[in-house]
Amino acid sequence: xxxxxxxxxxxxxEHQSMVFSMACRYLRNRALxxxxxxxxxxxxxxxxxxxxxxxxxxxxxxxxTAHRLIDHSRQExxxxxxxxxxxxxxxxxxxxxxxxxxxxADMLRELVAALPxxxxxxxxxxxxxxxxxxxxxxxxxxxxxTVKSHLQRSLALLRDKLRDKVSPKKGVGL
Amino acid sequence: xxxxDELRAALRPEDPSPGFAERVIARAQSSRPPKQxxxxxxxAAALAAMxxxxxxxxxxxxxxxxxxxxxxxLIALRIASEKLNLARDKxxxxxx
Numbered sequence: 001x002x003x004x005x006x007x008x009x010x011x012x013x014e015h016q017s018m019v020f021s022m023a024c025r026y027l028r029n030r031a032l033x034x035x036x037x038x039x040x041x042x043x044x045x046x047x048x049x050x051x052x053x054x055x056x057x058x059x060x061x062x063x064x065t066a067h068r069l070i071d072h073s074r075q076e077x078x079x080x081x082x083x084x085x086x087x088x089x090x091x092x093x094x095x096x097x098x099x100x101x102x103x104x105a106d107m108l109r110e111l112v113a114a115l116p117x118x119x120x121x122x123x124x125x126x127x128x129x130x131x132x133x134x135x136x137x138x139x140x141x142x143x144x145x146t147v148k149s150h151l152q153r154s155l156a157l158l159r160d161k162l163r164d165k166v167s168p169k170k171g172v173g174l
Numbered sequence: 175x176x177x178x179d180e181l182r183a184a185l186r187p188e189d190p191s192p193g194f195a196e197r198v199i200a201r202a203q204s205s206r207p208p209k210q211x212x213x214x215x216x217x218a219a220a221l222a223a224m225x226x227x228x229x230x231x232x233x234x235x236x237x238x239x240x241x242x243x244x245x246x247x248l249i250a251l252r253i254a255s256e257k258l259n260l261a262r263d264k265x266x267x268x269x270x
């Protein structure tokens with residue numbers, strides 16, 4: 001790939017939403033997400049002559065963003081932690097209108113952001129980027145069994161958390 | 175409700191704030207290392223070195239040519255002297 005500034009600008013515009021959204025979903029902090037997304041693109045700018053194709057750029061961006069976010073999160077771990085089980089209960093949504101409800105969406109984003117680092121990035125790649133487990137394993141250099149295990153455990157946790165918010169008599173199937 | 179669909183909707187990609195790409199590009203351009211400009215004194219030193227080498231070469235060449243001319247003149251004098259000696263010997267032999 002060339003290090004032509006116009007080509008770089010095109011790449012930023014093409015992938016800004018993906019990189020920023022990964023960071024935003026992971027961190028639940030737009031300002032910090034934007035800062036990290038900028039750093040990822042600056043790294044891309046320096047690395048661009050070594051990347052061979054658009055697919056290589058996409059794979060590289062996912063890999064670097066994911067690892068940058070995990071590293072950031074590990075550095076932040078020195079601060080007091082709030083695991084999913086201890087996460088504050090999200091605002092209650094009306095179960096009758098749960099499908100595509102902005103409140104439910106916000107609740108889900110909050111619950112995903114409270115997952116452990118690796119599980120969180122796996123969920124983001126699965127549901128934001130719509131990658132299948134094999135692609136996630138490739139993007140994160142992670143065994144596929146680990147990816148599947150993260151997905152199953154995270155979905156089970158989310159279901160439990162959401163079920164707590166829904167009254168049993170309403171019978172919302174998750 | 176389907177949890178997969180709800181997660182896809184909740185984690186749908188969204189754009190950063192307006193002007194994000196411009197900010198990234200500005201940072202990238204400002205982080206680019208400045209072009210290496212050769213200072214003037216290096217140019218002056220290089221020119222002085224080239225002139226010195228040129229003058230020294232020319233002086234050496236002239237010196238070499240002068241030495242060769244001097245050697246040639248000595249050889250010519252030696253030959254002329256030998257010829258004169260031969261002529262003088264012949265004249266002396268006739269007189270005797």
